[in-house]
Amino acid sequence: MCxxxxxxxxxxxxxxxxxxxxxxxxxxFSFADRQDNAIEASRKTHPDFIVSDVTLLQGTGPLAVEAIRGELGPIPVIFVTATPDACSPCAPPGRVFRKPLDRRAIGDAFRSMAFAA
Incomplete structure (x- = not known):
């Protein structure tokens, strides 16, 4: 299960x-639209994978991901954003894709990252 x-x-x-x-x-799936909600959602159900926007209603996706990884350890992540230059911290192993969604590229990246083990 993923x-x-x-x-x-x-x-x-x-x-x-x-x-x-x-x-x-x-x-x-779990969903969050704010940095604090994302961290709380990860505590309720440990994600095997994260897909995140960069700019949120409150906070940022990268800071949420950083906090989640700090608590739960390494989790693969894909950032999907209209502002890839604002993706910080988005260091590897994360991948960054620009909106609008490139469905094929995101699907390929998800499969290769989520099921690599």
Whole structure:
């Protein structure tokens, strides 16, 4: 089973990502639209994978991911953003994709990162 935390403040994009990732093997999802909600969601259900926007309603996706990884250890992440230059800290092993969504590239990256082990 692959549980994905989607950190995205645009509901239609979050639902599109859910559909895309489910088609590529994800089985369950948590959603957050704010930095603090993302951290709390990860505490309730440990994600196997994270997909995050950069700019959120409150805080940033990269800072949420950094805090989550600090508590739970390494978790693969894909950042999907309209502002890739603002993606900080987005150091590897994360991948950064520009909006609008490149469904094929994101699906390929998800499969290779989530099921590499």
């Amino acid at each position: 549980h994905v935390l989607i950190i995205e403040d645009e509901p239609l994009i979050a639902l599109d990502l859910e559909d895309l990732l489910q088609a590529n093997g994800a089985r369950s």
